[in-house]
Amino acid sequence: MQLAQTIQLFIYLVVPLMIDPIMTFSALAIAIVLSIPFLFLKQRSYFLGKANTETANKNMSVISEIFSGLRVIIANSKQEKMINLHKNVFTQHVNATIKSQILAQSIQSIYYPIGIAAAICSMGISVYLGMKLSDTAIVLWSLFRAIPILGTLIRTNINISNFIPSYEQLEILKDRANQSSIDNGEVKLVNFKDKIIFKDVEFYYSSNKPIFNKLDIQIFSNKLNAIIGKSGSGKSTLLDLLMRMQIPTKGNIFIDGIDLQDLDINSYRNIIGYVPQEPFLFNGTIKDNLLWAAENKTDKEILEACELANAKSFIINTTDSLETFIGDNGIMLSGGQKQRISIARSLLRKPQILILDEPTSALDNETEIAIKETINNLKNKLTIIVVTHRLGLIEKANNIINIDKLNNQVI
Ligand SMILES: Nc1ncnc2c1ncn2[C@@H]1O[C@H](COP(=O)(O)OP(=O)(O)OP(=O)(O)O)[C@@H](O)[C@H]1O
Numbered sequence: 001m002q003l004a005q006t007i008q009l010f011i012y013l014v015v016p017l018m019i020d021p022i023m024t025f026s027a028l029a030i031a032i033v034l035s036i037p038f039l040f041l042k043q044r045s046y047f048l049g050k051a052n053t054e055t056a057n058k059n060m061s062v063i064s065e066i067f068s069g070l071r072v073i074i075a076n077s078k079q080e081k082m083i084n085l086h087k088n089v090f091t092q093h094v095n096a097t098i099k100s101q102i103l104a105q106s107i108q109s110i111y112y113p114i115g116i117a118a119a120i121c122s123m124g125i126s127v128y129l130g131m132k133l134s135d136t137a138i139v140l141w142s143l144f145r146a147i148p149i150l151g152t153l154i155r156t157n158i159n160i161s162n163f164i165p166s167y168e169q170l171e172i173l174k175d176r177a178n179q180s181s182i183d184n185g186e187v188k189l190v191n192f193k194d195k196i197i198f199k200d201v202e203f204y205y206s207s208n209k210p211i212f213n214k215l216d217i218q219i220f221s222n223k224l225n226a227i228i229g230k231s232g233s234g235k236s237t238l239l240d241l242l243m244r245m246q247i248p249t250k251g252n253i254f255i256d257g258i259d260l261q262d263l264d265i266n267s268y269r270n271i272i273g274y275v276p277q278e279p280f281l282f283n284g285t286i287k288d289n290l291l292w293a294a295e296n297k298t299d300k301e302i303l304e305a306c307e308l309a310n311a312k313s314f315i316i317n318t319t320d321s322l323e324t325f326i327g328d329n330g331i332m333l334s335g336g337q338k339q340r341i342s343i344a345r346s347l348l349r350k351p352q353i354l355i356l357d358e359p360t361s362a363l364d365n366e367t368e369i370a371i372k373e374t375i376n377n378l379k380n381k382l383t384i385i386v387v388t389h390r391l392g393l394i395e396k397a398n399n400i401i402n403i404d405k406l407n408n409q410v411i
């Protein structure tokens with residue numbers, strides 16, 4: 001826009017410059033001198049833009065928090081509190097937006113009469129110097145055209161300062177994403193045959209307190225590997241390290257002797273089936289959710305996976321069976337049903353390594369026993385890594401890693 005406006009401005013000034021350079025230059029000089037104070041508004045515009053970006057961020061974060069915490073809010077009768085909180089941040093955002101919009105819109109309106117006054121002054125100079133009135137009229141007409149463009153040019157320039165803070169925010173996010181990006185290796189993993197070794201693994205989150213300090217563990221293929229330990233001891237973190245969602249601060253993790261950092265991470269994750277501690281389901285049908293991680297599976301294969309996860313009986317009893325719609329994050333299902341679908345989804349992928357983080361935390365005893373049987377049946381066919389507080393689930397485990405008892409474990 002600025003480039004187009006500058007070119008336009010030159011075109012409008014060619015004729016007056018040819019007819020009456022003195023009047024044109026004096027009008028331009030006055031207009032430019034008068035626009036200098038406006039350029040000081042750039043700083044103000046930048047700060048208003050910054051306030052606008054910050055309040056917009058806050059507003060969005062409160063809205064999304066309210067929606068995701070709706071149940072907790074209603075159960076605690078805190079609707080009023082949250083509505084007021086939102087009103088508050090929204091009002092702040094409205095105020096910030098109004099200020100920056102007023103600044104943006106008023107610049108041009110204020111500049112226009114000032115510019116016209118500059119043109120009229122220069123006309124006076126021109127007449128005083130004895131220019132022909134007809135020439136002066138043509139020049140004045142061109143100047144009247146050119147001056148609003150100059151006004152727009154100043155306005156867009158100041159508007160850019162208003163947008164810089166949100167652009168900077170984007171750059172900061174990009175930098176942070178680049179800093180925490182995980183380098184991808186080149187070695188493709190097709191089959192996991194032998195074992196995973198954690199060697200002298202040290203890991204910190206942002207604080208100085210290490211979660212792991214010289215952690216040495218082994219996970220064996222085609223065995224049932226159990227990870228146990230107190231709440232907060234680092235079991236889920238260990239799984240994150242294993243899937244390279246987090247990178248050890250020191251030390252290495254080897255998969256069949258290959259350093260995890262040299263592996264093509266997608267090839268590795270392709271052979272993994274992961275059931276997170278908090279099951280996450282997409283808004284859609286049960287079938288959509290199951291096929292999401294493993295496309296092209298037949299209904300027969302889907303039902304087999306559901307049977308293994310002990311989910312089949314409840315699914316076929318719902319009105320639309322596999323086509324039952326489950327809502328946002330499976331809101332129409334019970335906690336245990338969500339957990340079982342989440343297990344079925346990872347089994348459907350036919351993974352070589354099945355990672356289960358507290359797979360039975362929301363299940364009753366009977367269902368837990370069924371899941372236990374599934375785990376025991378799969379035990380020699382694939383590698384299972386299960387994190388659990390329920391020791392009954394891992395009676396037949398071949399390898400038990402007790403995080404609390406590891407020598408150098410700090411927490
Ligand atoms: N993203 C994070 N940033 C900072 N600290 C974290 C983060 N995630 C976990 N922690 C901390 O790391 C420690 C280990 O957490 P982790 O989730 O691995 O525990 P856990 O053994 O899985 O516990 P639980 O049995 O309750 O699931 C905890 O003290 C926790 O506060």
Ligand SMILES: [Mg+2]
Nearest residue numbers: 235236237277
């Ligand atoms: Mg955990």
